[in-house]
Amino acid sequence: MVTIGAQHEGGGAPGADATPRARGEWARHWRCAGLPGLDLLRARYVRHSFPRHAHEGYVVCAVTSGVEAVGLGKGTVRAGRGGIIMLNPEVVHTARAGVPEGWAYATLYPSSEVVAEIAAEITGLRGTPGFGEQVAEDPHLGHLITEVHRAAEAGDALAADSLLRIVVARLLRRYGGPLPARTPVSAGARTAARARAVLEERMADPPSLEQLAQELGTSAFALLRAFRSAYGMPPHAWLTDARVRRARRLLEGGGAPAEAAVAVGFSDQPHLNRHFTRIVGVPPGAYRRERSGQEPA
Numbered sequence: 053m054v055t056i057g058a059q060h061e062g063g064g065a066p067g068a069d070a071t072p073r074a075r076g077e078w079a080r081h082w083r084c085a086g087l088p089g090l091d092l093l094r095a096r097y098v099r100h101s102f103p104r105h106a107h108e109g110y111v112v113c114a115v116t117s118g119v120e121a122v123g124l125g126k127g128t129v130r131a132g133r134g135g136i137i138m139l140n141p142e143v144v145h146t147a148r149a150g151v152p153e154g155w156a157y158a159t160l161y162p163s164s165e166v167v168a169e170i171a172a173e174i175t176g177l178r179g180t181p182g183f184g185e186q187v188a189e190d191p192h193l194g195h196l197i198t199e200v201h202r203a204a205e206a207g208d209a210l211a212a213d214s215l216l217r218i219v220v221a222r223l224l225r226r227y228g229g230p231l232p233a234r235t236p237v238s239a240g241a242r243t244a245a246r247a248r249a250v251l252e253e254r255m256a257d258p259p260s261l262e263q264l265a266q267e268l269g270t271s272a273f274a275l276l277r278a279f280r281s282a283y284g285m286p287p288h289a290w291l292t293d294a295r296v297r298r299a300r301r302l303l304e305g306g307g308a309p310a311e312a313a314v315a316v317g318f319s320d321q322p323h324l325n326r327h328f329t330r331i332v333g334v335p336p337g338a339y340r341r342e343r344s345g346q347e348p349a
Contacts, residue, residue: 082342086209089163098154113159114194119150134191144284179230244282
């Protein structure tokens with residue numbers, strides 16, 4: 053596969069499996085054998101923007117050029133070269149270029165289990181570990197994050213795993229702490245949870261907002277408010293994100309993109325392609341290839 057641009061802004065070639073994109077953009081979202089519980093993304097984006105979404109695990113990215121702007125509930129944080137973005141599980145956010153030339157970054161997506169294991173071994177944190185800051189200027193740790201990628205791309209799982217543990221441990225020591233204890237569940241939160249359960253169960257054929265509200269014995273506007281308060285986005289946006297998550301699992305199991313699209317409720321494969329690429333950063337076909345060992349066409 054031909055990549056666009058001879059080198060990554062972070063240094064080094066993007067790799068033969070990187071997904072070529074228009075306007076100098078490229079991206080590779082993959083897993084390394086021997087590193088369970090970790091996804092990796094290296095990319096350069098210029099016009100691409102990520103819509104509101106969340107991740108099941110943690111997000112740690114090192115910006116290697118340009119500026120990334122991440123939209124959070126309390127405002128937007130920005131990171132340039134040498135900056136690090138840290139997000140806890142299920143934190144709703146957007147991401148886009150913060151300057152006209154875009155941004156390049158190396159991202160780690162460690163699972164909650166991986167982070168909890170590291171925290172239990174080498175930190176004194178009690179409770180669920182998390183990051184108390186979302187952005188930091190830390191060029192040395194940023195370099196270590198890119199080194200995890202280099203080791204993984206070289207097939208050196210021992211080095212990649214060792215560096216990953218060093219990175220996570222240092223991030224938790226410098227910027228981490230226990231996540232706040234859960235507050236008592238309100239009536240609105242219970243309604244939102246019931247709505248979420250209905251959408252998960254009927255993902256391929258969901259009810260309308262009015263129908264869902266009637267089933268739950270509330271009004272459409274009350275349901276909108278409760279759902280947004282509980283999950284950081286309205287039901288339709290949450291459903292799109294949930295469909296993409298389920299499609300990822302189907303693709304990881306070897307399913308074809310067209311089959312995954314229908315199974316999760318998208319109208320067809322182009323519909324899946326559009327939302328999947330916006331949220332994950334690469335098309336579903338490329339995502340599946342990276343996890344099946346297939347060579348790109």
